[in-house]
Amino acid sequence: MKYGLVICPSCGKARGVEAAKKTSTCPCGRHGRLFKSQMKFRTDSPLELAEMVAQANSQLAGGKKFRRPRSSKGAKDPFARVAKRAKGLHDPAEAAEAVVIALTEELGDFSVEDLRQVLLLLGKGSPDDMISRLVDNNLVFEVSEGRYRSI
Ligand SMILES: [Zn+2]
Numbered sequence: 001m002k003y004g005l006v007i008c009p010s011c012g013k014a015r016g017v018e019a020a021k022k023t024s025t026c027p028c029g030r031h032g033r034l035f036k037s038q039m040k041f042r043t044d045s046p047l048e049l050a051e052m053v054a055q056a057n058s059q060l061a062g063g064k065k066f067r068r069p070r071s072s073k074g075a076k077d078p079f080a081r082v083a084k085r086a087k088g089l090h091d092p093a094e095a096a097e098a099v100v101i102a103l104t105e106e107l108g109d110f111s112v113e114d115l116r117q118v119l120l121l122l123g124k125g126s127p128d129d130m131i132s133r134l135v136d137n138n139l140v141f142e143v144s145e146g147r148y149r150s151i
Contacts, residue, residue: 004039014056037098078106083121
């Protein structure tokens with residue numbers, strides 16, 4: 001897949017990026033590392049990418065959350081869906097980020113217990129360690145006591 005769609009954490013706008021690039025700068029000036037896990041949609045077609053960016057921006061402008069088109073029905077269990085998205089990511093930081101982004105999308109906010117369910121399915125890590133690392137790296141924040149969201 002050559003292109004991906006990302007949503008800028010700073011201005012909240014969707015834009016297309018080249019999937020091979022490691023970093024990207026948004027027109028709003030935000031420069032950051034690109035994780036594959038942050039790409040909401042991937043395609044080889046520049047045309048399809050442009051359409052998806054336009055669609056995402058109109059959804060976001062309407063105050064909605066971007067919903068990627070579902071290509072497959074997927075697993076019923078949200079934890080299984082989350083685990084599936086992090087599977088195969090070898091960089092632990094990237095995998096951890098993929099997990100919390102997916103958990104936030106599936107559940108809104110999540111607890112350490114929710115994270116534990118996913119890590120059990122993935123067969124790795126301690127949720128407490130992972131949460132404290134993610135909080136230290138500003139990748140998640142605590143919305144209320146014991147409830148977290150990705151940033
Ligand atoms: Zn931006």
